[in-house]
Amino acid sequence: MGSKDGIIDLLVVGGGTAGIVGAKTAARLGADTVLVEYSRTGGDCLWTGCIPSKTLLSAAGRSVAERALGASGTAFAEVRARIAEAIAAIEPDDSPASLEAVGASVVTGTVRFTAPGLADVDGKVIRFRQALIATGSAPLVPPIPGLDEAPMVTSETVWDLEELPQRLMIIGGGPIACELGQAFARLGSAVVMLVRSEILPKEDRDAAALVRASLQKHGVEIVEGAEAESVTTSQMDGDSNCERSRSIVHTSDGRAFDADVILVATGRKARTEGLGLEHVGVERNDAGHVVVDAGMRTSNPRFWAAGDVTPHPDFTHLAGVYASTAASNAVLGVHRSVSTIVPRVTFTSPEVAVVGLTTADGKDQITSTIQHAQMDRAITEEQTSGFTRLVIGKGGRILGGTIVGPRAGESLAELTLAVHQKLTTRDLAGVTHPYPTYSDALWNAAIADARTALDSTLVRTAMTGLVRFTRWRNRRS
Numbered sequence: 001m002g003s004k005d006g007i008i009d010l011l012v013v014g015g016g017t018a019g020i021v022g023a024k025t026a027a028r029l030g031a032d033t034v035l036v037e038y039s040r041t042g043g044d045c046l047w048t049g050c051i052p053s054k055t056l057l058s059a060a061g062r063s064v065a066e067r068a069l070g071a072s073g074t075a076f077a078e079v080r081a082r083i084a085e086a087i088a089a090i091e092p093d094d095s096p097a098s099l100e101a102v103g104a105s106v107v108t109g110t111v112r113f114t115a116p117g118l119a120d121v122d123g124k125v126i127r128f129r130q131a132l133i134a135t136g137s138a139p140l141v142p143p144i145p146g147l148d149e150a151p152m153v154t155s156e157t158v159w160d161l162e163e164l165p166q167r168l169m170i171i172g173g174g175p176i177a178c179e180l181g182q183a184f185a186r187l188g189s190a191v192v193m194l195v196r197s198e199i200l201p202k203e204d205r206d207a208a209a210l211v212r213a214s215l216q217k218h219g220v221e222i223v224e225g226a227e228a229e230s231v232t233t234s235q236m237d238g239d240s241n242c243e244r245s246r247s248i249v250h251t252s253d254g255r256a257f258d259a260d261v262i263l264v265a266t267g268r269k270a271r272t273e274g275l276g277l278e279h280v281g282v283e284r285n286d287a288g289h290v291v292v293d294a295g296m297r298t299s300n301p302r303f304w305a306a307g308d309v310t311p312h313p314d315f316t317h318l319a320g321v322y323a324s325t326a327a328s329n330a331v332l333g334v335h336r337s338v339s340t341i342v343p344r345v346t347f348t349s350p351e352v353a354v355v356g357l358t359t360a361d362g363k364d365q366i367t368s369t370i371q372h373a374q375m376d377r378a379i380t381e382e383q384t385s386g387f388t389r390l391v392i393g394k395g396g397r398i399l400g401g402t403i404v405g406p407r408a409g410e411s412l413a414e415l416t417l418a419v420h421q422k423l424t425t426r427d428l429a430g431v432t433h434p435y436p437t438y439s440d441a442l443w444n445a446a447i448a449d450a451r452t453a454l455d456s457t458l459v460r461t462a463m464t465g466l467v468r469f470t471r472w473r474n475r476r477s
Contacts (some may be wrong), residue, residue, distance in 0.1 A: 013131065022306060023035040026327040026331045059079040113380055158263055167260045168261050173197070185218045199224065203346070215296075269287070306319060307332075351406065357400035372441060375441050388444075403415070
């Protein structure tokens with residue numbers, strides 16, 4: 001471990017997506033790299049996030065289809081088995097063996113920085129030149145009286161449920177709450193969502209309205225503009241097992257809801273406690289995130305950070321890309337900056353896919369919207385309740401947009417590239433798209449805006465003149 005002087009080039013703290021990508025990047029570049037993980041590599045994405053949640057959503061969707069055909073639907077035990085199979089299939093890509101295969105070393109333990117260039121790992125001292133902090137985040141549990149005594153789960157522990165809750169109360173209205181709420185409702189739980197403001201508050205309100213309607217269609221009761229004030233819990237039939245308890249959630253608007261399980265999805269907090277960052281001059285903001293610059297460097301130039309531990313959005317794809325940038329900068333001495341064009345997808349049915357701006361601010365910005373009821377593929381699939389909306393700036397430049405509908409996340413890739421490359425609606429309209437597809441709506445939204453240029457007096461006069469000239473030339477020939 002380490003070079004001839006016993007000092008490693010890059011110490012990576014955390015074995016989630018950011019840590020794995022950062023360590024593999026550094027190792028492939030020829031740096032002596034050590035990754036330290038206190039539990040298991042793979043992080044939230046593999047074990048409690050992306051993989052289990054998307055498998056759950058898929059299984060829930062199949063269950064709805066099966067019941068529509070007269071079958072009994074998918075049993076919860078089968079759903080749990082599918083989740084385990086998905087994790088097992090993907091786990092090798094995130095394993096210590098995969099890291100060691102590219103030259104990185106993996107150590108199990110807990111890191112505490114004691115001085116610049118020195119780290120204590122369960123009593124053993126590791127000397128390093130630079131470090132990448134990638135410790136991720138944990139679910140944030142609000143201080144609601146009585147919640148600690150209730151059968152409560154988070155996005156990390158919900159996967160430990162062995163039985164489908166008959167009554168599930170979800171506190172929160174963001175993407176995680178909406179995805180899990182819809183999935184459990186489709187599997188047969190009676191779901192209530194208690195939302196402080198409104199669901200998907202960061203998204204286009206038309207998009208949120210479609211998700212709200214879909215959740216309600218599947219039986220989810222959505223209570224917006226209310227908060228949980230307290231929880232009371234009592235045991236059923238004298239059983240001391242919390243799984244047999246009955247909880248009542250009391251809300252700020254005077255209502256009360258019975259719940260067998262309470263899922264808290266109210267945000268996340270950075271995992272920085274116990275790292276000893278105060279000993280190495282690594283600054284954190286008021287929320288506890290490690291502060292980084294555009295190149296993912298911290299206030300201490302020998303330390304870098306990436307993933308959920310930073311103030312950037314908590315997305316797996318962002319963690320990987322930013323960690324790669326951080327590792328490259330650290331071991332090569334370059335000064336690459338991360339892109340601020342961040343795509344995101346809420347994997348409800350319908351999906352909500354977003355990149356860049358979602359609304360026009362009225363200052364040389366407009367929107368172009370295509371309702372999917374006008375799109376042939378959506379009509380053939382009987383999935384017409386979505387839309388594609390572009391936000392367009394001066395000169396037709398595409399600044400962002402929202403896509404709502406099946407496979408919206410797949411269509412978003414093209415829109416993300418358009419925003420990143422500063423393309424215009426004319427650029428997008430000039431590209432032939434396959435037909436019939438959902439991305440046809442994106443093309444049509446671009447065409448609709450590009451055609452508006454033909455409506456200006458100057459352009460119409462020029463076009464009329466060109467038509468007349470061509471007519472005259474044809475007559476002469």
